[in-house]
Amino acid sequence: MRIGPVLLLVWLIIGAIAGSQRHYYDSSTANCAKAGTITVTVLAGPLNYVGVNPKISCKTPQPSS
Template structure:
């Protein structure tokens, strides 16, 4: 474990923090409506990190099968 691994960890942490800030600015955490698409969109927005500020606007669409009656 060298100095490079700690620097890499700090860079990844900053990247993800920027992603959380971007998701918050887009209002993804404001709604009580929880579903697969919203959760997926939040996750990919956080992973995209600073790319959100370069025009990346990831969205996830998913449809879960309905139970039979």
């Protein structure tokens, strides 16, 4: 078995734990900013524990009236 896939899995699990510790999964409201923040937190993995705190903000286009 190769080490790469195992390291990737561990990396993503650590990121998911960091998101849980920041209570990102508690709210029932979902929007693109929250989904983006959760995604980049999971992808940042162990970097969350050395000071990285990724946040995403997005603006959806408003319908023209």
